[in-house]
Amino acid sequence: MKIIKTFIAAILTFLLCAVPAFAADGGVFLKRDSALLQRELILDDDEDETVWTADPDGSVLTAWGGVNYYFDQKETYYNLDMSYVVEIAHSQGIEGDYWVRDDGCKMLGDYIMIAANRDVHPQGSIVATSLGLGVVVDTGTFAYGDPTQVDIAVDW
Numbered sequence: 001m002k003i004i005k006t007f008i009a010a011i012l013t014f015l016l017c018a019v020p021a022f023a024a025d026g027g028v029f030l031k032r033d034s035a036l037l038q039r040e041l042i043l044d045d046d047e048d049e050t051v052w053t054a055d056p057d058g059s060v061l062t063a064w065g066g067v068n069y070y071f072d073q074k075e076t077y078y079n080l081d082m083s084y085v086v087e088i089a090h091s092q093g094i095e096g097d098y099w100v101r102d103d104g105c106k107m108l109g110d111y112i113m114i115a116a117n118r119d120v121h122p123q124g125s126i127v128a129t130s131l132g133l134g135v136v137v138d139t140g141t142f143a144y145g146d147p148t149q150v151d152i153a154v155d156w
Contacts, residue, residue: 050128055071059130060130074146076150077156078115089123096110096111105132105154111126111132111135113135114134114153115136115142115143116136116138116143116149117143117144123136134152
């Protein structure tokens with residue numbers, strides 16, 4: 001029964017996250033649970049770009065906090081050697097140099113490296129986090145328990 005509930009929850013989460021509603025001003029609103037995330041639709045070479053929006057409560061993931069909720073998305077962090085993850089990402093066409101931002105976020109190009117459930121956020125997806133835009137380059141066992149959770153790569 002738990003497997004069925006988890007499967008139904010994953011499908012509902014996907015539908016809530018993936019089905020947009022269009023605003024009168026041309027923006028796009030993605031409904032995630034009961035929170036509305038505004039995502040501007042920016043056309044650049046026929047691609048839309050996700051734009052980061054600060055959480056209204058102003059919270060961000062920190063080392064001492066350990067867990068943060070960006071809108072309704074649970075965020076945690078991990079600190080591992082990312083060289084193999086970067087190698088895999090590059091082999092899959094995800095471009096960018098690896099570097100560490102001043103606040104400790106591990107970056108690939110302009111994006112924070114994150115792990116996520118690949119059924120919800122496929123490899124290479126751009127996902128908004130409390131620390132900025134992230135690119136999905138990894139996954140973990142946490143993804144089975146909470147399909148919308150993201151794990152942010154840091155050097156804390």
